[in-house]
Amino acid sequence: MPSDKHVQSRARALSSPLRLRILRLCLHESRTNKEIADILELNPATSLHHVRTLVTNGYLAPEEARRGNRGAKEVPYRSTKQSWGTRIPDAAPMLVDTFLQEIEGLAPEEIQVIRVGLKLSEASRQEMMSRLRTVIEDYAMREPEEDGVATSLFLAHHLDITGSSVAED
Numbered sequence: 001m002p003s004d005k006h007v008q009s010r011a012r013a014l015s016s017p018l019r020l021r022i023l024r025l026c027l028h029e030s031r032t033n034k035e036i037a038d039i040l041e042l043n044p045a046t047s048l049h050h051v052r053t054l055v056t057n058g059y060l061a062p063e064e065a066r067r068g069n070r071g072a073k074e075v076p077y078r079s080t081k082q083s084w085g086t087r088i089p090d091a092a093p094m095l096v097d098t099f100l101q102e103i104e105g106l107a108p109e110e111i112q113v114i115r116v117g118l119k120l121s122e123a124s125r126q127e128m129m130s131r132l133r134t135v136i137e138d139y140a141m142r143e144p145e146e147d148g149v150a151t152s153l154f155l156a157h158h159l160d161i162t163g164s165s166v167a168e169d
Contacts, residue, residue: 011088013057017098018042019050023059023079024102024152028144030063030076051077059083084140092156099154117160129157 013019018040025031025039037047054060060077068074088094103111120128136153 010057013053014083014088017101019054020098022050023083026077027079028150030078032074032076
C-alpha cells in the first residue's frame with residue numbers, strides 16, 4: 001500500500017494545468033521535451049522540469065531514445081493513463097483552468113457544449129454521476145483508434161446556488 005507521502009506526491013504532480021496539458025499532448029502520440037516545449041510555447045528547461053515530475057510519479061513513461069534533426073539524443077514520452085484514477089484534492093478550479101487553457105483559440109463551432117439544470121434526489125444524482133463516469137471511463141481506457149481524431153471531454157457538475165427548480169436553461 002502506498003504511503004501518504006507517495007499519494008500526496010502523485011496528487012501534487014497533477015495539480016498543475018500545465019502538467020495536465022503535457023499529459024494530454026502525450027496521450028495518443030509520443031513527444032519529446034522539445035516538441036512539448038514548442039507546442040506549449042515554453043522554455044525547454046521549464047518543460048523538462050514538469051516532464052520529470054510526471055515521469056517520477058508514473059504519469060509519463062520515457063520511450064526508447066532516438067536521434068533528432070541534428071543528431072542529438074531525444075527521449076519521447078508517452079502518457080501512462082495512470083492519472084485517470086488519481087484523486088486530486090480540491091481539483092475543480094485547476095481542472096476548469098486547464099479546460100479553459102485547452103480551448104483557448106478554438107472557434108465556437110469547435111466546442112460542443114451541453115448545459116442542463118436538473119433537480120434530483122441524492123440517490124438519483126449519485127446514480128447519474130456513476131453512470132456518466134462508467135461511460136466516460138469505458139471510452140478513456142480504450143486503445144486509440146487508428147483513424148480517430150484526438151478529442152477532449154470536460155464534465156462539470158455543481159449545485160445550483162440560485163435554488164431554481166427550472167428543469168432546463
